[in-house]
Amino acid sequence: MVERIPMSLTGNKQLRNELDQLERVERHEIVKAIEVAREHGDLKENAEYHAAKERQGMIEGRIMELKDKLGRAEVIDCSQVPIERAIFGTVITLMDMETDEEMTYQLLGPEEADVKKGSISVLSPLGRSMLGKEVGDEVIAKTPGGVREFEVVDIAVGTIQ
Structure with a gap:
């Protein structure tokens, strides 16, 4: 059985807005940053590339977390x-x-x-x-x-x- 997460209408809207921002804006920006960093050459010693890849992992992790919480949300009109x-x-x-x-x-x-x-x-x-x-x-x-x-x-x- 799926554990429901109680959430207010306002809280649900805030999480949906954050998810939208991550998926539509930040995800695309980080892909561009990785491409730019890749062009700088040697990836083993490219701090810019590694930082961008780490940020990409954090963004993707947060997107998965938000989708999970929103999927289990029990939205309550306070x-x-x-x-x-x-x-x-x-x-x-x-x-x-x-x-x-x-x-x-x-x-x-x-x-x-x-x-x-x-x-x-x-x-x-x-x-x-x-x-x-x-x-x-x-x-x-x-x-x-x-x-x-x-x-x-x-x-x-x-x-x-």
């Missing part, structure tokens, strides 16, 4: 998710029980998670500990700084990114 519980796509506001500080995160897939933009992966320790919680529930998460306790203050629809 504006349509129910908000009774914390699930993929919901925006969760937590209160740190120790500092009374509030923080808000959108639960997204690992490809889309970006703490700086206010989203965390459903597979992260904090993300996993939030799944299924309701407003008023306690969340206990093992973080790099130790075990922390939070309370779910709000669950909303929307997108932070």
Whole structure:
């Protein structure tokens, strides 16, 4: 059975755009760079050629990775998710029980998670500990700084990114 990857509409679009850029632009540019480097002669000591070949391998690897992820994507419209519980796509506001500080995160897939933009992966320790919680529930998460306790203050629809 194929393991599905949850992904927002926005995340799916970003990955498709990256794939398109790699296939239509960068793949062709690197082929030209390899041809130019080849014209410089001896390939054994041609750093330009070897760098271009290495870049070509990285581009082809990323194209394969993106095609795999997009092929397994379970695209979820985050504006349509129910908000009774914390699930993929919901925006969760937590209160740190120790500092009374509030923080808000959108639960997204690992490809889309970006703490700086206010989203965390459903597979992260904090993300996993939030799944299924309701407003008023306690969340206990093992973080790099130790075990922390939070309370779910709000669950909303929307997108932070």
